[in-house]
Amino acid sequence: MPALKTRFTEEMTSDGMRAQVAESWHRSAAAGVRADDAEAPITLPEDSLRGHREAHPLAQVFPLLDDVLGQAARDCDAVMAVSDASAQLLWVCGHPQVLRKAEKIGFVEGSNWDERFAGTNAPGMALALGHPVSIMGSEHFRHSVRSWSCAASPIHDPTTGELLGVLDVTGGDELVVPQTMAMVRAAARMAETELAHHKLTASTAPPEVRRKSGFGLTIQGLGRNEALLEIDDGSGRRSTLRLSPRHSELVLLLGSAPRGLSGDELAVLLYEEDNSGSTLRAELNRLRNLLGDDLLASRPYRLAADVSADWLALEARIVNGDVAGAVRAYRGPLLPRSTAPGVVRLREGIDSTVRQAVLSSGVPDLMSTWTRSSWGTDDYDMWVAQRQAVGPHSPLLPLITGQIDRLDRELA
Numbered sequence: 010m011p012a013l014k015t016r017f018t019e020e021m022t023s024d025g026m027r028a029q030v031a032e033s034w035h036r037s038a039a040a041g042v043r044a045d046d047a048e049a050p051i052t053l054p055e056d057s058l059r060g061h062r063e064a065h066p067l068a069q070v071f072p073l074l075d076d077v078l079g080q081a082a083r084d085c086d087a088v089m090a091v092s093d094a095s096a097q098l099l100w101v102c103g104h105p106q107v108l109r110k111a112e113k114i115g116f117v118e119g120s121n122w123d124e125r126f127a128g129t130n131a132p133g134m135a136l137a138l139g140h141p142v143s144i145m146g147s148e149h150f151r152h153s154v155r156s157w158s159c160a161a162s163p164i165h166d167p168t169t170g171e172l173l174g175v176l177d178v179t180g181g182d183e184l185v186v187p188q189t190m191a192m193v194r195a196a197a198r199m200a201e202t203e204l205a206h207h208k209l210t211a212s213t214a215p216p217e218v219r220r221k222s223g224f225g226l227t228i229q230g231l232g233r234n235e236a237l238l239e240i241d242d243g244s245g246r247r248s249t250l251r252l253s254p255r256h257s258e259l260v261l262l263l264g265s266a267p268r269g270l271s272g273d274e275l276a277v278l279l280y281e282e283d284n285s286g287s288t289l290r291a292e293l294n295r296l297r298n299l300l301g302d303d304l305l306a307s308r309p310y311r312l313a314a315d316v317s318a319d320w321l322a323l324e325a326r327i328v329n330g331d332v333a334g335a336v337r338a339y340r341g342p343l344l345p346r347s348t349a350p351g352v353v354r355l356r357e358g359i360d361s362t363v364r365q366a367v368l369s370s371g372v373p374d375l376m377s378t379w380t381r382s383s384w385g386t387d388d389y390d391m392w393v394a395q396r397q398a399v400g401p402h403s404p405l406l407p408l409i410t411g412q413i414d415r416l417d418r419e420l421a
Contacts, residue, residue: 026148027148029134029138029142030129030134030144030148032381033124033129033133033134033137033150034128034129034150035377035381035405036124036125036137036374036377036378037124037125037128037129037150037374038150038377038403038404038405039373039374039376039377039378039395039399039403039405040124040125040126040372040373040374041373041403042124042125042126042127042128042150042151043151044128044150044151044152045151045152045153046128046151046153047113047114047115047151047153048113048114048115048120048153049114049115049116049120049121049122049126049127050115050120050121050126050127051115051117051119051120051121052095052097052119052120052121052126053097053099053118053119053120053121054119055119058099058118058119061093061097061099062099062100065093065099065173065174066166066173066204067091067093067099067164067173067174067200069203069204069207070200070203070204071091071099071100073199073200073203074089074091074176074196074199074200075089075100075102077196077199078176078178078192078193078196079102079103081192082102082103082178082180083102083103083104085180085183085184086103086104086106086107086180086181086183087103087107087178087179087180087181087184088101088102088103088107088108088111088116088178088179088180089101089102089103089176089177089178090102090116090132090176090177090178090179091174091175091176091177092122092132092136092174092175092177093173093174094136094171094172094173094174095121095123095136096121096122096123096126096127096132096133096136096175097119097120097121097122098116098117098118098119098120098121098122098132099118099174100118101116101117101118107180111179113153114151114153114154114157115127116179123136124136124137124150124374125374127151128149128150128151128154129144129148129149129150129151130144130149130150130154130159131143131144131159131160131161131177131179132159132161132175132177134161135161135162135163135175135177136163136172136175137337139163139172139337140162140163141160141161141162141163141190141193141194141197142160142161142162143158143159143160143161143185143189143190144158144159144160145158145185146158146182146185156181157179157180157181158179158180158181158182158184158185159177159178159179159180159184160177160178160184160189160190160193161175161176161177161178161193162175162176162190162193162194162196162197163175163176163197164176164197164200164201165201166201166204167201167202167204167205167208168205168208173204176193176196176197176200177193178192178193223243223314223315224240224241224242224243224303224304224313224314224315225240225241225243225314225315225316225317226238226239226240226241226264226304226312226314226315226316226317227239227241227316227317227318228260228261228264228316228317228318228319229318229319230257230261230318230319230320230343230344231319231320231323231338231339231340231341231342231343231359232340232341232342232345233257233340233341233344234254234257234344234345234346234347235251235252235253235254235257236251236252236256236257236260236261236344237249237250237251237252238250238251238252238260240300240304240314250299252299254344254346254347255292256292256295256296256299257344257347258279258344258347258349258351258352259275259279259292259293259296260296260312261318261343261344261352261355262275262278262279262349262351262352262355263275263305263310263311263312264312264316264318264321265318265321265351265355266311267311267316268309268311269306269309269310269311270309270310270311271309271310272289272290272310274309275289275310276289277350277351278349278350278351278352279292279349279350279351280349280350281348281349281350293305293307293310319338319340320343320355320359322338323335323338323339323359323363324359324362326338327362327363327366332366332367332370332372332375333372333375335363335366336363336367336375336378336379339363341382341383341384342356342359342360342384343355343356343359344356360384364379364385364388364391367379367391368390368391368394371394371398372398373395373398373399373403373405376391376394376395376398377395377405379391380392380395380409380412386412387416389413389416389420392409392412392413392416393413395409396409396410396413
């Protein structure tokens, strides 16, 4: 990466910066956030806030969070906030004097702290990365927020894994201790446990007469050389398997063919060269021993369960027009080391779909996410499109131009 003598990059690197924070600064700049913006924008006006808040799943657990973490925040002159999955703050509580200070940076109910609107901050980064994050003082992108520090953790639906929102504690330098993050993470897990309890007790029917819904399989293969397979037996028991490379290929191919595949079809998709049917049958028998007869059916070969997969969800987001959500969900190429013809075709199709969606979106921060990834760093067309999208006054322009120049030299 060429050295760039711009105020943007000098400010990022002068005292050293964590890699994930630097990435967030790039996303913020690419989205057009200005470092001298004073406040985060309001995206939930007062007349819409109440209804949105009351209908939100986290309304069930907010009293518990307020009692446990909210009170602790008041005691240490901090603020506790709960956002939805769009980083819109639904609840903000704390000591009145601290709340008035927070208003000056727009940290109020109804404001949006997505990185694309508010720059680098803990709630926005926790949403973007999907895991707990702490941001200290000068790591914030906007100058007005740099006297604050914050720690945030996502809250997920305990049964579906869907991201529901983010729990955050924001305050002064005294928050920059490991105990703060531990407390926030514990409170988020407690909220998920309480949500699970609500779901468990929602049905009044006794367990013995509840209908068994059947098996469910969830496959994760994006950015992984060995797929993860989560098995739900339909009665609330879940288990997770890390599959071998060959079993990963088999499960992905079968998961992409809900009507099933014949032995000949599966062999063509699995092997680069002609292979004996006995080799395939041996692999399938090993997989059946791992999964059980109930999950791997034959004639044709198929997964006998409700199948969901990360790459299928990603494609659905693109079809629905949610390119930003698809980019967040894209953790990398599908089984990147696999050379199985069927997997290669599937992988190249997914890569091309995501790339084209980002290219067509014209959204600078999505293009920046792509070009700063290992799979997109040499994407010449994307760098050129990003240069056009950011405009002539963007602080990212020197970096983009430098990368285009590098590729010009290498391609020449």
